[in-house]
Amino acid sequence: MHIKIDRNSRTPIYIQIRNQIRAMIFDGRLPPGSLLPPERKLAESLGVNRSTVLTAYRELKADGLADPHVGRGTVVLSVMSEVSESHNEFDPPLYSQFFSQISERANDPLLRDLLVMANRADVISFSAGISAFETDPVEALHGIEEEIINQPNHEALKHTPTEGFWSLREAIADLMQKRGISVSPDEILVLSGSQQGIDIAARVFIDPGDVVIVEEPSFFSALQIFSAAGARIIGVPVDDQGMRVDVLEQLLQRYRPKLIYTMPTYQNPSGVSMALERRRRLLELAFRRKVLIMEDDPYSEIRFEGARKPCLKELDPYGYVIYLSTFSKILFPGIRIGWVAAPRLIIHQFAMIKQLQDLHANSISQWIVERFLRSGRYEDHVRRISEEYRVKRDIMLDALLDRPIPGMEWIKPAGGYYLWCKLPEGTPNMSLLVNAAERGVSYVPGTAFYLGGKGGQYMRLNFTYPSREDIPAGIERLKEAITATLEKTPQKYPAEERSIKPIV
Ligand SMILES: Cc1ncc(COP(=O)(O)O)c(C=O)c1O
Structure with a gap:
């Protein structure tokens, strides 16, 4: 019996148990005559007191749904006729029966769980992809909010056009110019975070069954959004030069995709950047096969070393690239301002x-970002956070190299937010997640970035959010968790045969 307890919920646990068993009885998963698990066993499996389960069972009895028999256990009653009579008109309906297919497909709790984890004081979080709060960025916004609220005509409290407030669209066009991309403000639409841009793209371009090409691994929210839209998602592997464009070429012949979704620079989660020749080839292929490209670019300005690579949009002479970016990674995710830059007709449809x-x-939020962009402090701010995040990346790499775990590999990112690690062969992914949580450290398991359960041998570590002090402590906890997990797992190869290979 699968019962999920939400310890953060305000609903008492016994009611959560009662409600879920009720739902199973009503939808036939627990037919009349079946036995509920013994109280002690259920209590153990849920990690609750026996009295909690006992109370839930008493409630079920009071509802006329189950009958505790001494010696036989608690039996589900034949409810259909009695239930309709005894059904309390104030009982809530079985809401899940009303959910659409799209919302049923969009039921992955990963993102919500990551946000909860990142906010727990006892956990060092390497899981959330969010900016640091302990350094200067908050400073950058000081005074702006007050200035906006005190405007004599209260402009910032009024509606703005759907495409966004014009002065912000102009400021974003100027910023794009610095990224090497020439667009006019009316080719820009301001979004409530760039994730909204992926969702809108799915609604604008995708009918159920259409093919979308993604990198493998890819950003989990994009996978969830395209799946919810009913797309057929085809993955193209990524190596240390970015998307394998040779593989893409074959796939483009076989499938006729509507859209290619890619993160060419400091990809989430792998941190790799697509080589320049591959960028050119990708554009050529998209043009030849008439496929639109969505270039998702939240991280390119957070560069630690190496030359700046041009965005696809900058290189695109054909008008096939829809460019997406955000202020979440440069400022704060809670500001919820991103943008899409594309030809006018697409902007209109979006x-x-x-x-x-x-x-x-x-x-x-639009006013805050506009004021900040026009304050002249943006470049300086980006330089400072990039330096801070480079230091944090190095602290994380040093901590991993200090008494390394045999068989663990990683890619050293030249920018962005993440370190993508390969676990020692045979590490059971789910046990590790539990062992890590028990030790107070979180990460995102590789499976989140793939479809169909692949990616279990990887994990994504974020180095921007935790403090400099917490990073080595968190890595220590993680190593302990990996060692403990491996100790409990029979290994194919002895530890000494597993090599230490940082891909640096
Ligand atoms: C590749 C990528 N795209 C989009 C987003 C979403 O950003 P926003 O906060 O602007 O919705 C993220 C956030 O992690 C991301 O990594």
Whole structure:
């Protein structure tokens, strides 16, 4: 019997148990005559007191749904006729029966769980992909909010057009210019975070059954969004030069995709950047096969070393690239401002969908970002956080190299937010996640970035959010968790035969 307890919920645990068993009885998963698990056993498996389960069973008895028999256990009653009579008109309906296919497909709790983990004081979080709060960035916004609220005409409290407030669109066009991309402000639409841009793209371009090409691994929210839209998702492997464009070429012949979704620079999760020749080849292929490319670029300005690579949009002479970016990684995720840059007709279509979703991005946030961009402090700010994040990346790499775990490999990222690690062969992914959580450290398991259960041998570690002091402590906890997990797992190869190979 699968019962999920939400310890953060305000609903008492015995009611959560009662409600879930009720739902199973009503939808036939627990037919009349079946036995509920013994109280002690269920209590053990859920990690709750026996009295909690006892109370839940008493409630079920009071509802006329189950009958505890001494010696036989608790039996599910034949409910259909009695239930309709005894059904309390104030009982809630079985809401899940009303859910659409799209919402059923969008039921992965990963993102929510990661946000909860990142906020827990006892956990060192390498899981959330968010900016640091302990360094200077908050400073950058000081005074701006007050200035906006005190505007004599309260502009920031009014509606803005769906495409975004014009002065911000101009400021973003200037920023794009610095990234090497020439677009006019009316080719920009301001989003409530760039994730919204992926969702709108799915609604604008994808009908159920259409093929979308993604990198393998790819950003988990994009996978969830395209799956929820009913797309057929085909993965192209990534190596240390980015997407394998040779493999893409074969796939483009076989499938006729509508869209290629790619993160060419400091990819989430692998941290790798696509080589320049591959970028050119990708554009050529998209043009030849008439496939649109969505270039998701949240991280390219967070560069630690190496030359800046041009964005696909900068290199695109054909008009096939839809460019997506965000202020979440440079400023703060809670500001929820991103943007899409594309030809006017596409911007118009995106605006039509966005209008249905939320009318426009939050006006105050748009003003904050506009003021900040126009304050002249942006470049300096990016330089400072990039330096801070480079230091943190190095602290994490040093901690991993200090008494390394045999068989663990990683890619040293030249920018961005993440370290992508390969676990020693045979490490059971799920046990490790539990062991790590018990030791107070979190990461994102590789399976989140693949479809169909692949990626179990990888994990993604974020180095921007935890403090400099917490990083070595968290890596120590992680190593302990890996060692403990491996000790409990029979190994194919002895430890000395597993090599230490940082791919640096
Ligand atoms: C590749 C990529 N795209 C989009 C997003 C979402 O960003 P936003 O906060 O702007 O919705 C993220 C956040 O982690 C990301 O890594």
